[in-house]
Amino acid sequence: MKHILDMTPETLLAEIESLGEKKFRAKQILEWVWRKGATDFAAMTNLSEFLRETLSREFCVFSGDVVTESRADDGVVKLLIAMGDGEKVETVMIPSSTRTTVCVSTQVGCALGCTFCASGLGGLVRNLTGGEIIEQVLQLQAITGRKVTNVVFMGMGEPLLNYGATLAAVRALIDERRGGISARKITVSTVGIPEGIQKLSQEDIPVTLAISLHAPNDALRSELIPINRKYPIDDILAAAGEFFEARGREVTLEYTLINGVNDSNLCCQALAKLAGRLRCNVNLIKYNFVPSLKFESPSSETIEAFASRLRAGGVNVNIRESRGLDSEAACGQLRLRKL
Template sequence: MKNIYDLTLDELKLWMKENKESEFRSKQVIEWLYKDIKNFDDMKNLPKALKEKLNSNFTMELPKVEHEYTSRLDGTKKLLLALQDGNLIECVIMKYNHGNSICVSTQVGCRMGCKFCASTIDGRVRDLTAGEILLQVIVGQKVLGERISNIVLMGSGEPFDNYDNVIKFLKIVNADYGLNIGQRHITLSTCGIVPKIIDFADEDMQITLAISLHSTTDDRRKEIMPIANKYSIKEILDACKYYIDKTGRRVSFEYSLVKEVNDSLEDAKSLGKLLKGILCHVNLIPINEIKENSYKKTDSEEVKIFAKILKEYGVETTVRREMGSDINAACGQLRRSYMETQK
């Protein structure tokens, strides 16, 4: 049965019309969805006949919190959520001075094959619907007991491999009838699917685009990111420049530092030369070590030197603060370890 959270307001209006109900009822239903109710029967201002139709056609079931982990280091929460079909996904809630952020998944698993990521090891199971992405935020707010004001689409899955559902989610979560989270408070991360970067630019949204770059040469990028066999770094940068021209927004480049793989002084200089003059920001990410590969984290002092070199090239750079390291907060780690214990 379809989850009603998958519907936009316009889609619900159309359903009302097709079911011979007044259009204004759709707004009433939508308003109830963001209150603390558990079923359609709790929607007090709806007629009984409409509630019966809603019960017959939709569910408003939330994902079940299978496990909740809270970091003793920084308060980061990681939720393992069970969907209606039994599949498991993860989301991570991070508390900052500027507000609460949530990192959501867009697919069950992932088929991009990036070597340093746990979520792609068993491949992609299926795409998440717009409602299933949205419900991670709603459940996160209920668990936290506070509003979430920032969203990053950096969890399991490649957002542009689930393009239509992701765009629909972005429109719902931004809508004043939805969670009303501003587009400038949302970041979408992609491994670099060039045609979708261009499509996304044409959507004319004010969402921050983040590109998982992780290397300055195509040959080395191919070793750690299979998508590099299809799209070159030049093609990705050209698409990013198109995005910048269309939206006026700077692009964020994510660069996961792997010890003795892509973290040398020459790598830093090469990255500085590559991005110099582009309206962008680099987010350096010391990798989360996982048992499925031998990659090691770059030493903190070497990370600082890498960042210093980039800044000397005029490239704005930050080092991502490591959060939730004691609760397997990296993409796919919790789902994978839980599934192994259930075998």
């Protein structure tokens, strides 16, 4: 079946015309999917019965099924979605009083094998299509009834190693006829693939770029993130600098604090220096314990002290607050359990 979310408005129009239908039908279908939240063609009551039946036979709105839905008291919703071929990905909605953020996966599994991460444990299975990435946002909207305002590409997988699909999803999300979300409210998070960052800086879209740094020197970073041996910190920050110059958007450094690993005074000083070089903001994240891995979460006091020292060094710091399901489900764990 053809996945309607993999189509641009132009390719959808060509499909509709090839069925002998009028052009405005394509616009109606987009409105049903993106504005009215229709999850199948049967719900599209202003289409003829014949067209609804034809579309239902040849196309799908959602290619996957939700196999697990976890909800926390604070409104966080986490889904495990089995895509058309049965491969499973995780996505999470984090609501607050001012925004509704969805974190999407871009790959099934991940090839990069960061030593602290549950998503990389089984290696890469396959890339997701742009439609499968967008579907995560729309499945969460359909289940919760909340309009998504912010999207972060920070789930399973490395977005810049699935560049085409990531970009197609970003374009759909910011397109006025589809998601209508401001590009500034979309964050692409990468462990640092310099070619990908350089490519992204040439696109006409001012997304926010986040670098998952997690260690302030190459020796420690290469232990945690093996691809750092190929792309050391200096190369990544040089590419991030190009992004900043080209797009005028400040870059964020994501730093997951792991107990006794990267939370020392020396690490803090080195991180402050790196952040100062690029005028980056730093997001501090508490490590989520993964049962099969050897790492531990730091205490709240350690995180606060680390943040204070960074601020004293002139760095703009944000501590990502712990939300429901964090403690029981680091990204990738839900899928691992099902496997």
